[in-house]
Amino acid sequence: MQVENRFGSLSRPADFSNLSDEIENATSELLSPSTLKRLWGYVNYMSNPRLYTLDVLSRYIGYPDFGSFCNEIHSDPEFVSGFLTEDSISSDSLSQGEKLRIGWDPDRLVTLEYIGDNRYVVLDVQNASLEAGDIFTLPVIVKGFPLYIPHIERDGKQTPLYVAGYRNGITLLKKL
16 A cells, blocks of 8 residues: 555556656665566466565665564554454354355455364465465454465465455455
8 A cells, every 4th residue: 555655556557667667766676567566466476475575665665674664554553553343253253164255356265264273274265375275373354454364384384474455455254
């Protein structure tokens, strides 16, 4: 959001080329238009953003790195406290074996099964980087907000931070 607040709308291929040029002029670091298109979900690509990419974008909007950006977000009064009235599902309200369907733009759909202790296993995926069998921990899923998964357990290893619905948040959230 802050990148778009500084740059403007990202809706055409030329916008991503222009943003790439502007980032390079502002930071002396290069992010390709292809990388930016993937990150904004303009093209389908099954990959998580690299920390380097997040660091460069953070510098573009005025932070030293992605960690500093995250710290600032967490200390912003708008994010520090408040009651959410949006639809949400808290893990402690679920019983083991219950299933959820979540979705986000442009056309991502994921079916999850709650396996207890705030943990979920991915059952089915359409157009997202998650994979069937992935396991992750979350206390709550809130419609309208991005889904930040600290790490995913995949094939005996842990992935880096995964963000779903970065641009418009989770757009579909329902129990099955």
